[in-house]
Amino acid sequence: MDFGFAPIKTRAINYDKNDDRIIHYVLSHDASFNVCLSCGSCTATCIAGSLTNFNIRKMNTLLRRGEPEGLEIEVNKCMLCGKCHLVCPRGINTRNVIMLIKKAISEMKK
Amino acid sequence: MSNWKNYQKEICDDNFYYARSCIRQNFFPGSENIFVKILREVLNKNVYDDAEHTTCTGIGYHSDVVPFETIQTVVARNFSLMSNKGFENLAISCVTSFGIYTEITETWKHFPEEEQKIRGFLKKSTNREFIQPLIMSHCSDIFYKFRNEIFEKAKYSLVNKNTGKPLKVVEHIGCHYAKMFPEKGVGGAEFPQVLAGMITAWGGEVVDYPERRHCCGFGFRQYLVKANRGYSISNSIKKFEAMKPYKPDFIVANCPGCAMFMDKWQYTAKEMNGETYGENGEQIPVLTYEEMAGLVLGYNPWDLGLQMHQIDCEPLLKKMHYEYNPEDKFRNLKGEKIGEEAKG
Numbered sequence: 001m002d003f004g005f006a007p008i009k010t011r012a013i014n015y016d017k018n019d020d021r022i023i024h025y026v027l028s029h030d031a032s033f034n035v036c037l038s039c040g041s042c043t044a045t046c047i048a049g050s051l052t053n054f055n056i057r058k059m060n061t062l063l064r065r066g067e068p069e070g071l072e073i074e075v076n077k078c079m080l081c082g083k084c085h086l087v088c089p090r091g092i093n094t095r096n097v098i099m100l101i102k103k104a105i106s107e108m109k110k
Numbered sequence: 111m112s113n114w115k116n117y118q119k120e121i122c123d124d125n126f127y128y129a130r131s132c133i134r135q136n137f138f139p140g141s142e143n144i145f146v147k148i149l150r151e152v153l154n155k156n157v158y159d160d161a162e163h164t165t166c167t168g169i170g171y172h173s174d175v176v177p178f179e180t181i182q183t184v185v186a187r188n189f190s191l192m193s194n195k196g197f198e199n200l201a202i203s204c205v206t207s208f209g210i211y212t213e214i215t216e217t218w219k220h221f222p223e224e225e226q227k228i229r230g231f232l233k234k235s236t237n238r239e240f241i242q243p244l245i246m247s248h249c250s251d252i253f254y255k256f257r258n259e260i261f262e263k264a265k266y267s268l269v270n271k272n273t274g275k276p277l278k279v280v281e282h283i284g285c286h287y288a289k290m291f292p293e294k295g296v297g298g299a300e301f302p303q304v305l306a307g308m309i310t311a312w313g314g315e316v317v318d319y320p321e322r323r324h325c326c327g328f329g330f331r332q333y334l335v336k337a338n339r340g341y342s343i344s345n346s347i348k349k350f351e352a353m354k355p356y357k358p359d360f361i362v363a364n365c366p367g368c369a370m371f372m373d374k375w376q377y378t379a380k381e382m383n384g385e386t387y388g389e390n391g392e393q394i395p396v397l398t399y400e401e402m403a404g405l406v407l408g409y410n411p412w413d414l415g416l417q418m419h420q421i422d423c424e425p426l427l428k429k430m431h432y433e434y435n436p437e438d439k440f441r442n443l444k445g446e447k448i449g450e451e452a453k454g
Contacts, residue, residue, distance in 0.1 A: 001382065003339070004336055005337060005339040006382065007335060007343050007347050008341065010348060
């Protein structure tokens with residue numbers, strides 16, 4: 001029934017309901033991702049990010065929130081050059097993280 | 111224990127001047143009558159129900175329609191009626207009015223010149239003078255104070271007779287009861303005890319759920335403009351979703367807006383997206399505290415006005431094994447049929 005108004009979708013992050021399967025998959029296969037401090041060096045140096053709106057730091061935040069909508073399109077923007085890995089102050093293998101996200105998405109589709 | 115004393119307030123114990131609510135008489139018409147009846151017949155108290163008393167105009171004030179000076183003068187007139195009738199204890203039915211009366215008396219305490227200005231307005235407009243109330247209590251405070259005396263005369267307790275376990279009750283306190291002036295509410299803004307005290311004294315179990323202190327969505331501006339009602343119902347849905355896993359048997363509120371919206375928005379949410387928030391796909395009945403007291407005391411549910419609710423209260427009555435006649439649901443005082451329940 002149309003009442004002329006509708007509920008507004010909440011922006012609250014509900015960790016009980018959100019989808020944390022991808023982040024669990026990544027962390028269980030590459031524990032180095034646990035020590036990310038979200039400094040954004042990866043994003044600053046990203047070649048794909050200078051040509052598109054690809055943003056590893058944002059992707060990391062959304063993954064940890066369990067909000068992976070649109071992730072498949074995002075992750076395919078990465079050119080796997082590995083510069084992010086070189087500049088990461090925590091030595092996280094970010095290129096491997098990208099690959100693991102791709103793997104997790106394809107396994108979830110099975 | 112000493113800390114808890116800081117969260118108590120003085121509640122008048124007799125000789126009440128009753129300040130009725132404007133919207134409660136429309137949406138929950140039995141509640142105010144049953145309040146007066148319980149005070150007079152069960153608790154043997156003196157209560158004056160004044161036909162000259164008017165709305166506090168709080169809804170207009172919170173909607174920026176009624177200026178502060180106007181609402182102060184209206185409240186001053188109600189104080190004048192009370193003092194002329196020889197009463198000094200104000201029993202306020204509505205949480206919005208309670209907030210208004212408190213806000214105005216606090217303003218006058220800190221800005222005496224404002225009180226003098228309003229005294230001048232009242233004198234010029236009505237030739238009246240007034241004395242401020244000695245004690246102002248919300249009517250739920252009064253039932254809280256006498257909760258054990260009420261239970262001594264109870265015919266029912268808040269127990270699910272099918273399971274033998276206490277009924278699970280969501281208590282909702284109106285924001286203007288204690289969030290504006292915490293020291294004016296039992297338990298303050300952090301630990302409001304006024305409804306929880308009644309529920310536990312009458313055999314029920316209080317549900318402590320994540321959004322317990324969240325606004326019901328009434329919010330004045332949010333519902334007055336139709337385009338904004340999405341904000342209102344979103345608040346209510348947030349609460350319903352948070353309480354749903356605890357399978358509450360009913361909701362009780364001490365504010366007219368909260369009871370009204372938590373009752374009617376459940377219907378609206380079901381019509382909009384098919385969602386229900388009670389057990390087994392049912393909806394959660396919403397009671398006022400007077401209706402809850404009336405049920406405990408064994409009054410006829412149709413005299414309490416339960417047939418006026420959007421959400422059917424009969425599943426709750428059945429859980430309590432309540433003696434009532436379903437045939438009388440839509441009959442007037444003469445016993446004539448006044449209509450049928452809408453189907454579907």
